[in-house]
Amino acid sequence: MKIIVDCFGGDKSPSANVEGAVLALREHGDLELILTGDENIIKSELDRLGCKSDRIEILHAPDVITGEDKPTDAIRLKRDSSMIKAISMLRKEPDIAGLVSTGATGSLIAAATLRIGRIRGIRRPAFCPVLPTMDGGIVGICDSGANVDITPEMLLHQAILGSAYLKNVYGIKSPRVAMLNIGTESEKGDDLRKAAYPMLKDCESINFVGNMESRDLLSGRYDLVVCDGFSGNVLVKTTEGTALELLKKLKKDIYSKTIYKLGALLMKNMFMQEKEFMNYHNYGGSVLLGCEKTIVKGHGSSDAKAVKICIDQAYRMSSGEMNREIEEALAYIQ
Amino acid sequence: MKIIVDCFGGDKSPSANVEGAVLALREHGDLELILTGDENIIKSELDRLGCKSDRIEILHAPDVITGEDKPTDAIRLKRDSSMIKAISMLRKEPDIAGLVSTGATGSLIAAATLRIGRIRGIRRPAFCPVLPTMDGGIVGICDSGANVDITPEMLLHQAILGSAYLKNVYGIKSPRVAMLNIGTESEKGDDLRKAAYPMLKDCESINFVGNMESRDLLSGRYDLVVCDGFSGNVLVKTTEGTALELLKKLKKDIYSKTIYKLGALLMKNMFMQEKEFMNYHNYGGSVLLGCEKTIVKGHGSSDAKAVKICIDQAYRMSSGEMNREIEEALAYIQ
Numbered sequence: 106m107k108i109i110v111d112c113f114g115g116d117k118s119p120s121a122n123v124e125g126a127v128l129a130l131r132e133h134g135d136l137e138l139i140l141t142g143d144e145n146i147i148k149s150e151l152d153r154l155g156c157k158s159d160r161i162e163i164l165h166a167p168d169v170i171t172g173e174d175k176p177t178d179a180i181r182l183k184r185d186s187s188m189i190k191a192i193s194m195l196r197k198e199p200d201i202a203g204l205v206s207t208g209a210t211g212s213l214i215a216a217a218t219l220r221i222g223r224i225r226g227i228r229r230p231a232f233c234p235v236l237p238t239m240d241g242g243i244v245g246i247c248d249s250g251a252n253v254d255i256t257p258e259m260l261l262h263q264a265i266l267g268s269a270y271l272k273n274v275y276g277i278k279s280p281r282v283a284m285l286n287i288g289t290e291s292e293k294g295d296d297l298r299k300a301a302y303p304m305l306k307d308c309e310s311i312n313f314v315g316n317m318e319s320r321d322l323l324s325g326r327y328d329l330v331v332c333d334g335f336s337g338n339v340l341v342k343t344t345e346g347t348a349l350e351l352l353k354k355l356k357k358d359i360y361s362k363t364i365y366k367l368g369a370l371l372m373k374n375m376f377m378q379e380k381e382f383m384n385y386h387n388y389g390g391s392v393l394l395g396c397e398k399t400i401v402k403g404h405g406s407s408d409a410k411a412v413k414i415c416i417d418q419a420y421r422m423s424s425g426e427m428n429r430e431i432e433e434a435l436a437y438i439q
Numbered sequence: 440m441k442i443i444v445d446c447f448g449g450d451k452s453p454s455a456n457v458e459g460a461v462l463a464l465r466e467h468g469d470l471e472l473i474l475t476g477d478e479n480i481i482k483s484e485l486d487r488l489g490c491k492s493d494r495i496e497i498l499h500a501p502d503v504i505t506g507e508d509k510p511t512d513a514i515r516l517k518r519d520s521s522m523i524k525a526i527s528m529l530r531k532e533p534d535i536a537g538l539v540s541t542g543a544t545g546s547l548i549a550a551a552t553l554r555i556g557r558i559r560g561i562r563r564p565a566f567c568p569v570l571p572t573m574d575g576g577i578v579g580i581c582d583s584g585a586n587v588d589i590t591p592e593m594l595l596h597q598a599i600l601g602s603a604y605l606k607n608v609y610g611i612k613s614p615r616v617a618m619l620n621i622g623t624e625s626e627k628g629d630d631l632r633k634a635a636y637p638m639l640k641d642c643e644s645i646n647f648v649g650n651m652e653s654r655d656l657l658s659g660r661y662d663l664v665v666c667d668g669f670s671g672n673v674l675v676k677t678t679e680g681t682a683l684e685l686l687k688k689l690k691k692d693i694y695s696k697t698i699y700k701l702g703a704l705l706m707k708n709m710f711m712q713e714k715e716f717m718n719y720h721n722y723g724g725s726v727l728l729g730c731e732k733t734i735v736k737g738h739g740s741s742d743a744k745a746v747k748i749c750i751d752q753a754y755r756m757s758s759g760e761m762n763r764e765i766e767e768a769l770a771y772i773q
Contacts, residue, residue: 211622239684250621253629287584287672288545295587295669319673320680335629336670338621339653343677346654350573351685354716358709365709371702375692382688 112142113187114208123150125412142187166190176215202423203399226435227395234391240325249337257301266394267329273427283317285332310434386411446476447521448542457484459746476521500524510549536757537733560769561729568725574659583671591635600728601663607761617651619666644768720745
């Protein structure tokens with residue numbers, strides 16, 4: 106199994122990315138990694154970690170794509186960047202299974218959508234992050250920003266893609282799929298949702314459980330939520346934003362009085378656990394589903410452990426089983 | 440100033456609604472209220488409160504619309520309900536300025552949209568709740584569910600409606616208006632957002648500050664967010680849902696160990712303040728903007744104080760100044 110790790114573009118890159126790669130190599134004996142980015146810097150990071158593995162290759166790429174770059178410009182103008190070189194190599198080499206990047210999301214989605222082949226029958230790849238639910242599980246959101254203008258058929262494809270992903274990577278046997286809507290009744294929503302509902306309901310290869318209101322996202326009652334990229338993006342960012350703002354407020358209020366600080370001291374372990382629970386690094390990266398090859402996007406702030414988890418994810422996604430399942434389900438509805 | 444209070448349909452109705460009405464009457468010397476619902480029950484509630492004001496009238500309505508009723512059926516079949524009788528009276532009597540209801544949202548929006556006249560130039564009324572921001576202010580979300588299929592022009596109208604509302608009811612001099620989008624750059628989003636951006640930017644009667652990502656909703660940097668009803672609904676319900684789920688988790692975790700319970704005891708006042716901060720009853724109801732008359736929808740769980748705040752809101756909205764401002768701004772862009 107060969108996977109490329111884009112070592113530049115994240116907040117803690119390249120050191121976190123190189124260290125994550127080394128950690129993943131130690132775990133998977135049959136894994137080979139190609140690291141893209143400035144060769145000298147990557148080499149010195151590997152030296153620092155005392156890693157001399159012959160399962161690591163370096164693909165030199167002097168340039169870096171940042172969040173400031175417009176995706177369409179980045180693809181065209183930054184051909185020597187660690188991300189675009191990684192995408193080009195992934196495209197060319199049949200024996201490379203996937204790519205992990207912590208770089209700019211927009212550029213990665215655009216480059217992968219344009220350059221990497223799609224699974225037969227899939228019109229557009231869909232972006233799928235996961236969030237932790239309150240019962241200790243996870244919930245996938247598909248699509249969360251790759252496709253803002255979509256069709257009912259694409260919602261059905263997302264249900265198939267996301268179900269296969271959760272089954273193969275998270276071991277959820279029969280993922281409960283819900284459609285994001287403004288009410289739970291079957292006739293709710295705009296024209297898109299009204300047209301998609303019967304298609305999802307009639308699809309035998311997924312476990313569709315009906316509409317879901319956004320307030321129930323974290324309830325643990327759903328494994329996958331399908332939605333257009335616009336409202337999916339709103340769903341994910343609102344959840345993260347609200348959690349973050351609330352914790353910030355709590356912290357500020359605790360520091361406002363000595364007695365609160367004292368109380369918080371007694372609850373220190375609990376607050377550490379809450380923080381760990383909400384640390385999205387623990388839940389893996391977001392994946393771009395529907396491509397012929399595996400694309401995992403780690404969070405921009407990923408540390409070494411988070412990068413390692415993303416590589417694990419790519420490893421499990423690339424077994425071949427997942428895409429076979431997707432193709433079968435697609436053939437069935439066409 | 441005459442306002443109707445629909446006394447049935449909320450979780451704590453009719454007692455909370457009747458008591459809220461009595462509290463509002465005490466504050467506003469020039470206010471007259473019409474209470475709709477079962478006459479005998481309302482009378483006995485008034486007796487219980489010792490209220491014999493001649494500024495209260497009762498309009499008997501034996502039936503009640505619930506959340507189970509389909510809005511279109513409710514309007515047609517439940518003509519004797521407290522909500523539909525209130526809407527009909529509001530429509531007929533020129534001297535009645537507005538309506539406060541804690542009943543079913545869908546039925547109220549449908550009935551008001553169909554039966555109450557619109558401000559000239561407004562195609563569809565828009566639903567606008569407010570949420571508390573982390574700096575102690577509020578943010579309005581318009582539309583949050585009345586219009587799921589909309590046009591760029593409707594987004595502009597919502598900006599004008601919401602700005603006039605925040606100015607007249609919350610005293611915000613020049614409300615900072617943002618458009619909900621999947622990124623802050625001007626060219627982001629789907630076709631709807633791309634078409635609406637220049638229209639919002641060029642409109643001189645509003646203070647448009649650009650696109651907003653949903654994670655910044657509670658930051659205090661925006662006073663009004665304009666969006667389609669689908670993503671607005673997702674935005675509001677995700678915020679409420681995430682806050683609620685997190686607090687539930689925190690509470691559960693506190694009860695899991697004695698030392699945490701002890702710590703929480705020291706922080707009791709702080710937790711009470713957080714709870715009060717997040718109590719949406721304190722921030723008033725959601726309003727349906729764009730109608731010729733005032734429509735305020737209080738939360739289904741409203742207590743007497745919350746109903747009283749909704750009546751205050753309706754009182755301030757009905758001064759006449761607000762709709763005049765909206766008409767001027769609309770004339771300017773047409």
